[in-house]
Amino acid sequence: MSSLTGLSMSKALIGPLAALLFVAGCSSTPSTSKVEQQLEQTSPVRQTVASTALAQVGDAYAPNMAGPNQYDDAGLAYYAYRQNGRNLPRALRDQLDAGQPISLAEAQPGDLVFLRLDAPEGSRLSVGVYVADNLAVITLPGASEAGGGVRRVSLADDYWRGRFVGVSRILSTP
16 A cells, blocks of 8 residues: 555645635435445444444534534544544554555445545645445535535546545454
8 A cells, every 4th residue: 555655645635716626526426225234234333434424424524623514534534533532643654654554445434545636736635424325425625616515426437446545444343
């Protein structure tokens, strides 16, 4: 997973137009009932971390915020873990280094998903929480009207698959 380490060293950039680049990639996501079924099949800790992240969908993006109601990308993951009594570093770079790299095929609810987001100023690393069935919850920079804020994204979609960097396991497996 050297790509994770390499990207953790890059400077994170947030541009005011970045959210416009993400709107096209938010097309299809798994049905709610399918996600609920998969969450029921995991450990209670994984289920609550993933459900906490999922419950924030629709909340606003705000730099340097970790809830409630406003999040940056690392803030969302931090909040989902902290609300469930689990430790996770606040900074994205520290979150990247905190877990064990695994493949997307091994991902379970509550694992961290890292994506490369493009902006006019360059790309930056972002983190979200894996929920189930190639579904992640991430926070996109920008206003809600422009596609920013906490969103569900399908990692099976071409748009997000092309931005996928890796998955990191923080919680132990059941």
